[in-house]
Amino acid sequence: MGRHRRGDRVCRPDPVVHRHPHAAARAGSRTGPCRDLLERRSGPGPPPPGPVARQNPVRTRRDDRSGSARGTGDPADTPRRQPARDRAHRSGKDRSVTASMNVPPVAPGKLPLIGHAVPLIRNRLAFIQRLRTYGPIVRVTVGPKTLTVVNSPELMHKMLTSQADRFTKGLLFEKLKLFGKDALPVAEGKPHLRRRRMMQPAFHREQIAGYVTTMRDTVEPYITSWRDGTPLDMKTEMQLMTQGVVMSALFSSSPEREPAHTILDSVDTVFRTAIQRALMPVSALERLPIRRNRKAKAAATALRSAVADIITEHRTHPDAYDDIVSLLLTAQDETGATLPDDEILSEVTGLLAAGSETTAVVLAWLFHELGRNPDLERQLHEEVDPVLAEGPLTVDKIPRLPFTRRLVSETLRLYNPAWLVTRRTIAPVTLGEFSLPAGEDVIWSGYALHRDPDLYPDPLRFDPDRWLPERPQPPKGAFIPFGSGKRMCIGEAFAWTEATIITAMVASRWRLRPIPGSTVRPVGAITTHPSSLRMVPEARQHALTGMAR
Ligand code: HEM
Numbered sequence: 001m002g003r004h005r006r007g008d009r010v011c012r013p014d015p016v017v018h019r020h021p022h023a024a025a026r027a028g029s030r031t032g033p034c035r036d037l038l039e040r041r042s043g044p045g046p047p048p049p050g051p052v053a054r055q056n057p058v059r060t061r062r063d064d065r066s067g068s069a070r071g072t073g074d075p076a077d078t079p080r081r082q083p084a085r086d087r088a089h090r091s092g093k094d095r096s097v098t099a100s101m102n103v104p105p106v107a108p109g110k111l112p113l114i115g116h117a118v119p120l121i122r123n124r125l126a127f128i129q130r131l132r133t134y135g136p137i138v139r140v141t142v143g144p145k146t147l148t149v150v151n152s153p154e155l156m157h158k159m160l161t162s163q164a165d166r167f168t169k170g171l172l173f174e175k176l177k178l179f180g181k182d183a184l185p186v187a188e189g190k191p192h193l194r195r196r197r198m199m200q201p202a203f204h205r206e207q208i209a210g211y212v213t214t215m216r217d218t219v220e221p222y223i224t225s226w227r228d229g230t231p232l233d234m235k236t237e238m239q240l241m242t243q244g245v246v247m248s249a250l251f252s253s254s255p256e257r258e259p260a261h262t263i264l265d266s267v268d269t270v271f272r273t274a275i276q277r278a279l280m281p282v283s284a285l286e287r288l289p290i291r292r293n294r295k296a297k298a299a300a301t302a303l304r305s306a307v308a309d310i311i312t313e314h315r316t317h318p319d320a321y322d323d324i325v326s327l328l329l330t331a332q333d334e335t336g337a338t339l340p341d342d343e344i345l346s347e348v349t350g351l352l353a354a355g356s357e358t359t360a361v362v363l364a365w366l367f368h369e370l371g372r373n374p375d376l377e378r379q380l381h382e383e384v385d386p387v388l389a390e391g392p393l394t395v396d397k398i399p400r401l402p403f404t405r406r407l408v409s410e411t412l413r414l415y416n417p418a419w420l421v422t423r424r425t426i427a428p429v430t431l432g433e434f435s436l437p438a439g440e441d442v443i444w445s446g447y448a449l450h451r452d453p454d455l456y457p458d459p460l461r462f463d464p465d466r467w468l469p470e471r472p473q474p475p476k477g478a479f480i481p482f483g484s485g486k487r488m489c490i491g492e493a494f495a496w497t498e499a500t501i502i503t504a505m506v507a508s509r510w511r512l513r514p515i516p517g518s519t520v521r522p523v524g525a526i527t528t529h530p531s532s533l534r535m536v537p538e539a540r541q542h543a544l545t546g547m548a549r
Pocket residue numbers: 169184185186196246350351354355356358359362417418421422480481482483484486487488489490491492494495
């Protein structure tokens with residue numbers, strides 16, 4: 001660190017507004033039956049007679065056409081016949097999806113007591129994608145829990161921007177408080193705003209430019225440690241690199257050193273616990289003194305203790321470090337107040353959590369796609385080789401890698417890590433034609449949004465060239481891999497830079513080959529990660545002949 005260079009412009013694609021027709025559902029009459037009645041009706045069985053369904057046509061805009069011959073390889077994604085229930089619904093014989101008044105409809109398939117738990121457990125990602133076919137907003141239940149899923153990009157945008165003050169972060173982030181109850185991703189209201197302002201300088205584009213050398217130096221040993229022909233678990237490899245990068249940028253540490261091991265293990269345990277708890281029907285279960293809960297608590301304590309030692313060390317030797325922790329130690333709010341150690345501690349654990357797994361899974365998916373698209377791989381080599389032949393990758397060379405950037409954009413679209421992001425209403429909210437009362441748990445999914453055939457032609461096709469400036473771009477609000485509004489990812493520029501550097505450095509040395517016969521499936525956990533992704537590194541000729549850089 002310490003070489004914070006100016007001038008690295010890290011911009012994201014500017015979506016040109018080009019509207020695709022988006023068939024909005026009509027909510028129907030505002031004088032229909034109450035929500036309870038609707039929810040009772042939502043179970044399987046013949047539709048009740050009466051005008052309700054006719055009054056409330058729900059968007060049934062297409063067959064599930066999202067699959068394509070060039071799809072992702074995920075069985076959940078492949079084109080398939082709609083289940084009988086969905087066909088019945090489209091034909092009007094099934095009224096389990098029925099909007100009335102301004103209450104969002106309940107998705108079909110709700111079973112007594114357990115609600116939609118079965119499809120959520122069986123294949124969360126396929127389920128959340130399917131929900132988009134039922135309208136701009138739809139409700140699902142898991143046991144006694146009701147979750148309102150916002151599907152339409154317009155309403156998502158409204159929720160995340162103009163109406164953002166009416167929401168807190170909700171269920172998932174409550175569980176992530178294990179990382180620290182006031183960390184940026186989970187803080188609310190004025191404390192969030194204050195903290196965000198204080199942290200922003202550490203993530204400013206010009207500051208990120210200074211992290212390029214750190215990123216490159218951290219990644220290099222991993223890439224050189226690979227052995228020709230020895231299979232790699234891609235998610236683990238990418239995670240090691242991105243965790244290494246975040247730890248070096250945060251507090252100049254490297255994963256080989258203690259307490260890095262403790263930190264990495266603890267982050268992993270706390271993450272897994274958070275997603276399990278968010279989808280658990282009854283919150284009381286998380287207070288039981290069972291092994292899993294004890295383990296999560298111990299991991300959170302170990303994490304905080306390791307990070308506390310790092311902060312003490314930085315305070316004791318302030319001149320020895322030039323990293324994000326150093327910046328946080330001196331950050332001031334508008335009154336000149338600085339952050340106390342316990343708040344810095346929460347921010348550091350929050351950044352460790354938010355900043356490594358996300359980028360790691362994006363990179364794992366990117367190499368998966370390159371492995372099965374030799375033509376894209378060739379184009380990448382053609383771009384990267386001349387740039388890296390000049391010497392190590394530096395910040396001024398990044399703009400010369402537009403194809404690499406398109407690869408990252410397309411991976412962020414097709415494999416958006418944010419498959420489930422929560423919010424909770426703290427006041428009544430009107431979204432489109434629907435009203436949500438205070439206290440409603442709400443979900444949005446970037447993963448499902450980015451695979452919507454109404455927004456992206458041939459959505460399951462991995463096509464980096466859809467991001468060429470001359471091609472029609474998705475509608476405003478339809479590409480939000482980093483969220484939107486005041487809670488938008490603070491690490492966006494960091495992530496773009498890191499992903500570009502790792503892609504270019506890996507590609508300049510290695511081809512990563514898929515293991516024949518293996519299938520890779522997206523799994524919705526805390527992020528959208530590959531079920532199992534092993535690939536075989538094959539040294540590129542120039543790397544073998546000593547031209548490696
Ligand atoms: C490809 C990589 C990444 C993706 C896809 C991603 C995605 C997101 C998304 C969707 C949000 C918003 C969540 C919401 O609206 O509730 C978010 C927030 C956040 N991200 Fe990222 N992120 C990535 C990388 C990073 C990195 C590298 C860092 C830091 C080093 C980071 C730090 C944060 C923080 C602190 C927040 C909370 C911001 C706030 O609430 O003010 N992220 N991220």
